[in-house]
Amino acid sequence: MDDVRRMALFAQVVQHGSMSAAARALGMSTSAVSQQVRALERAAGVALLHRSTRRLSLTDVGGRYYAACARLLDAAGEAEAELSAARHAPSGELRLSAPLGMADHIGPALGPWLRDNPQLRLSLHFEDGWTDLVQARIDLAVRFGRLPDSDWMAQRLGTLQRWPCASPEWLRVHGEPADPLQVPGNEWLGLAQVPGLAWRHRVSGQERQVPAHPRLVSHNQPAVRQLCVSGLGVAVLTCLDVMPLLADGRLVRLLPEWDVPPLPAWAVTPHRQTQPAKVRQAIDLLGDYLGRIPGVSGPAARVSVAGPPPSAD
Template sequence: MDDFKRMAVFAAVVEQGSMTAAGRALGLSASAVSQQIRQLEAAGGVTLLTRSTRQLSLTDAGQRFYEQCAAMTQAAAWARAELAAARDEPGGELRVATVVGFARHIAPALGGWLAAHPQLRLHMAVDDAPIDLIQSRIDLAIRFGRLPDSNWAAKRLGATPWWLCAAPTWLAGRAADALSPAQLLAGDWLDLVHAGDTVRTIHASRGAQAQAWQPQMRITSNNQLSIQQMCEAGLGVALLTGLDAAEAVATGRLARLLPDWGFGTLDIWAVTPQRATQPAKVRQAIAALQAYLGQLPGVVDAAQP
């Protein structure tokens, strides 16, 4: 490492024309610069500079050596420029991981930003199972709910409330606003389950009143999107996020049940494997996601970019 430093000092001496000028450019004293050059010559066993009272001149060996040192310092400058560009301007490939249900939001959230940066490429890894960010080289993952302890960096983008929903066909002959919790508990329920899940407890509240329900699940799946599809088909009652169900409720494919009851919220996170300074492509993608979520129905407490 000391040799690289001395080579950079030598190149600066040649380019600045004197050790004093090189010292000013590097923030070193002229004597410190002279010492670096003497150590470089001693290590190489050759004279690089011929010194006189008025000027320095390169020996033949010094000329050849300078060309390589100049190439090294130029490469270092280009490397620093690449880092600055990554910091200030998005480029390269952005690798995003998300669950199946959120994948449909990536295009409207990032489409305009991607169009503005044609040098940027996007790769999406879509899977309901957690993806190892390091092994899969993921730059940014969208995660939901409570996050496990890890060394990753997480930024909360907002939250989406849980809505109790059913399709008009399931509600046929029933008045949605007249249904009681007891009547709903006796109905057909659909739920998201994962390996190891047992009985699902649903926590609900209305004002100061709080209840814990344990409905009997008739249909279960490990995929939230399939639960919503079966709910829209009229197969039963399901807890769906406002983020997922808002459009279906607005268009009449689903109806909200017990709207005066609260069923909690689900946090939305942007997770990255780096805690240090993020490259521009990651910072700007997170900002675009924040802006998008902030104007979506079914999202509350959205963070501002």
């Protein structure tokens, strides 16, 4: 590594025309620059520069060596330019992981941005489990629920309201409940391995703990939503899942006087250091998109520490 530094320094000396000019450009003393050049010559076993009181000139081998050093310096400059561009303009591939329930939302959230940045590629990984972001080379993951401590970084995108819903067909058969406990235990639908929810009455403050043993379960939210639309039971769904279904009447919101704990949404990244522009801008766009959906409140905290595996409640 010392030889590489000396090669870059040698190229700077030649380009600036003197030891002192190179020293000023590099923030070093002239004697330190001279010592580094002499160390390079000793290691090479040949003279690279002719020195006089007025000027420096390259030896024959020094000229050939400088050409190679200049290419090294140019490559370093290009590498730094790439890093600078990545910090300020989105480019390259963005590897994004999200639950399957986000599949309908990535396009509306990121589509205009992708059209405006044709140099950017998007690789989508939809999954409802938890992936090791480093091993899978994921730049950004969207996750929901509580996140335990780890070395990964999380930024809150927003908080989603959760509403109990059923189909009109289910309501015709069972009627509309006034209390969560009036829903028969075998009529609940839910995600696998999700604990029961603590419900609170908005006016009286009464609390209900709804059993966490639904008759029909799935590992992904879209499947639970589809079971609910099919009239097979009552499901607690996020506003992100159900707004279009409530609008067109395929689902009906139940128990409006009862509140269910909301669900935080997170942007999780595997690194703590400064993020490239593609990651920063994608996080901002996802947060802006979620903030426009009824039932989603803005982030209460911008930065947090999080990591695998999340709890679903």
